[in-house]
Amino acid sequence: MEAFLVLLALLLIFVIVVMAKTLRIVPQARAGIVERFGKYKQSLPAGLNIVVPFIDRVRYLIDLREQVVSFPPQPVITEDNLVVSIDTVIYFQVTDPVAATYEIANYIQAIEQLTMTTLRNIVGGMDLEETLTSRDSINTGLRGVLDEATGRWGIRVNRVELKGIDPPPSIKDSMEKQMRADRDKRAAILTAEGQRQSAILTAEGSKQAAILSAEGDRESQILRAQADREAQILRAQGEGQAIQTVFQAIHDGRPDQSLLAYQYLQMMPKIAEGDANKVWIVPSEIGKALEGLGSTMTDMAGIPRDATPTKRVDMGPSEPQLPRSSAEMGQSSASKAVEEAIAEAKQVSQVPDGTGGDTPAP
Numbered sequence: 001m002e003a004f005l006v007l008l009a010l011l012l013i014f015v016i017v018v019m020a021k022t023l024r025i026v027p028q029a030r031a032g033i034v035e036r037f038g039k040y041k042q043s044l045p046a047g048l049n050i051v052v053p054f055i056d057r058v059r060y061l062i063d064l065r066e067q068v069v070s071f072p073p074q075p076v077i078t079e080d081n082l083v084v085s086i087d088t089v090i091y092f093q094v095t096d097p098v099a100a101t102y103e104i105a106n107y108i109q110a111i112e113q114l115t116m117t118t119l120r121n122i123v124g125g126m127d128l129e130e131t132l133t134s135r136d137s138i139n140t141g142l143r144g145v146l147d148e149a150t151g152r153w154g155i156r157v158n159r160v161e162l163k164g165i166d167p168p169p170s171i172k173d174s175m176e177k178q179m180r181a182d183r184d185k186r187a188a189i190l191t192a193e194g195q196r197q198s199a200i201l202t203a204e205g206s207k208q209a210a211i212l213s214a215e216g217d218r219e220s221q222i223l224r225a226q227a228d229r230e231a232q233i234l235r236a237q238g239e240g241q242a243i244q245t246v247f248q249a250i251h252d253g254r255p256d257q258s259l260l261a262y263q264y265l266q267m268m269p270k271i272a273e274g275d276a277n278k279v280w281i282v283p284s285e286i287g288k289a290l291e292g293l294g295s296t297m298t299d300m301a302g303i304p305r306d307a308t309p310t311k312r313v314d315m316g317p318s319e320p321q322l323p324r325s326s327a328e329m330g331q332s333s334a335s336k337a338v339e340e341a342i343a344e345a346k347q348v349s350q351v352p353d354g355t356g357g358d359t360p361a362p
Helices: 002-022 097-102 107-123 128-133 135-153 169-253 257-266 285-294 327-349
Strands: 023-026 030-036 039-044 047-050 056-063 066-070 074-077 083-094 155-166 350-352 358-360
Touching: 002 023, 023 030, 030 097, 039 097, 056 097, 066 107, 074 107, 083 107, 083 135, 097 135, 107 135, 107 155, 135 155
Parallel strands: none
Antiparallel strands: 023 047, 030 039, 030 056, 066 083, 074 083, 083 155, 350 358
8 A cells, every 4th residue: 555655646747757858837938948868959948838848958048038238348459549548338139049050159159259249340540539539430330240240140230339438548648638738728719709899899989989089179169169259140140230320320319510529639648558557648639639629610530520420320220140151151241231331330420511522421
């Protein structure tokens, strides 16, 4: 009885082992490589699969998802003999599990070595500045070479990225100095341009101010000249009217010999005024003036007996009139008015005497 139970237990264990060897579960996005007696038999898809126990063996389980591999920095010499350290990132995917298993022993290591050699070839034909500024071209060149080489391995390279390009510390310091100098240069250029614009604006402002000041001076000079012209015109008109008024008053007063002689004698003390007038000469007409005061029978030369005016002088407007035209027309009108007034005064002052000639009136 005990032997039967042991035999049953061994049979149960055998069945369990056989079932475990027969049923194989492959995860999603993976592929199983089955070998029979060490030779490739088939590829198992994702899910539950049945194989022949003790004959078929799932040797490899290949990941079919896109994988990312980062390689450590590698020293690369540029065209200008500078050593830069470059680390890369490869994005690839297994498209043929059988080729990835049997065509290459370690495709990760193969991709790494191929990346390093291709990177040295590409960067070796560039100088440092071109290497730092040509990441896209380097990535495209690497991807093309890797995709072509890994195609027969059942691997497709999707992307290649350069994580970093590190030049030597001395070159970094020189680049920083160059960058700082370039920034200082741009700052100095911007400052100079600002000062230039400021100077231009200041000069334009000074120019406009000078122009406005000159125009103001010009306008003020024109206004002063116009004011002086109008003042001279008004003075001339006033003097002309004053002459007419005095002349008319003399004729309206009808002066005689005695009044004129008296006025003549009143002006004589003014001749002797002043400290410098120590000696003065009595004019010969004083005797005739005294004779005029004593007797009305004797006439003074130049004084008519009948002082009645023959023509009354037109006094004109009491207020001075300014011309409305230009300066030349105003001056010509004022001069004409003064000349006409003087001509009329001369005509009135000349009256006929007893001898038939014209004797000027006082």
